[in-house]
Amino acid sequence: MGAQPKAFRLIMLRRDIVPLLLAALGFALFAAIAAWRAQQPVSLKPEIGMSRVVISAPILISLYGGDRFLAANLETMRLAATSTDNGLTDSHYLIRAQLVVAELNPCHEDNYYLANGLLTWGGAVDEGNEILRRAMDCRFWDGVPAFFYGVNRSFFDRDVGEAVRAFELSAQRWPENAASMRRMAIMLQAESFNDAQLAMDYLQQQRQSTRDPRLRDMLGLRVVRLQGLIDLRAAQQRYERAHGKLIDLQQLLTSGVLLALPEDPLRLGYELRNGSIELKRLKIAGMEE
Numbered sequence: 001m002g003a004q005p006k007a008f009r010l011i012m013l014r015r016d017i018v019p020l021l022l023a024a025l026g027f028a029l030f031a032a033i034a035a036w037r038a039q040q041p042v043s044l045k046p047e048i049g050m051s052r053v054v055i056s057a058p059i060l061i062s063l064y065g066g067d068r069f070l071a072a073n074l075e076t077m078r079l080a081a082t083s084t085d086n087g088l089t090d091s092h093y094l095i096r097a098q099l100v101v102a103e104l105n106p107c108h109e110d111n112y113y114l115a116n117g118l119l120t121w122g123g124a125v126d127e128g129n130e131i132l133r134r135a136m137d138c139r140f141w142d143g144v145p146a147f148f149y150g151v152n153r154s155f156f157d158r159d160v161g162e163a164v165r166a167f168e169l170s171a172q173r174w175p176e177n178a179a180s181m182r183r184m185a186i187m188l189q190a191e192s193f194n195d196a197q198l199a200m201d202y203l204q205q206q207r208q209s210t211r212d213p214r215l216r217d218m219l220g221l222r223v224v225r226l227q228g229l230i231d232l233r234a235a236q237q238r239y240e241r242a243h244g245k246l247i248d249l250q251q252l253l254t255s256g257v258l259l260a261l262p263e264d265p266l267r268l269g270y271e272l273r274n275g276s277i278e279l280k281r282l283k284i285a286g287m288e289e
Helices: 003-038 057-063 068-082 091-104 109-122 125-138 144-155 160-173 175-189 195-209 213-243
Strands: 270-273 276-279
Touching: 057 068, 057 091, 068 091, 068 109, 091 109, 091 125, 109 125, 109 144, 109 195, 109 213, 125 144, 144 160, 144 175, 144 195, 160 175, 195 213, 213 270, 213 276
Parallel strands: none
Antiparallel strands: 270 276
16 A cells, blocks of 8 residues: 555656756756857848838738728838838838738728828839829728829829829819819820929928828928929029030039039939939839839
């Protein structure tokens, strides 16, 4: 009888020791890895081609209990709060994140507004316009996305037909501004449309109307960038009146028309394209046509 309790205690002791041994072994392995990592040199070079992870729309819907509208709201707040660094936009992350929000809820007002202000006017023209197109299809009562889209197609793409169609659609959905929308469509067709100045006017209006100080600062950078373009186009006109066709932006400096080229606060710059000075577009690997 005395042997059985003794054997039972031995079995229980072994059962208690095994988890402790496993825990001790795991801790020792963790400590060894931590010590090895501490001895490795720290690289301060950024990883080229690496970017932040964006969770796909189906997974977000699952995480938020099947509510795609809640997922879109929370993701928009998160990307608005975390997509900038020292006043500069993380465009590669923002493009992918905002497209996911548009997939969750193409009607989302903040998403299309941010996309137009930060993506389109930050060099990601096609990606920003794609989000505007989705908003136009979804928000049948709202004339603002069509207005933004019309200005962009006129200013960036010189697509008069598509811009006019967008302004007409905006007029139908925005009764209080219908006359202004149709007047812009007529001016555009008559080739008397100062697209750069209109773009400046509405970009400044966007900046003044926002209550978010960080967004106001970011839109301010885009205003400065656009003002640089307006100054360059004015300089091009002066140069061509005196010297003929402008071939290279450096000619504005060598001729004395400008003392220095305007600096783009977004670090993308300006370029001469088809005889006209334009804003350089952001090149996204794998997303160009």
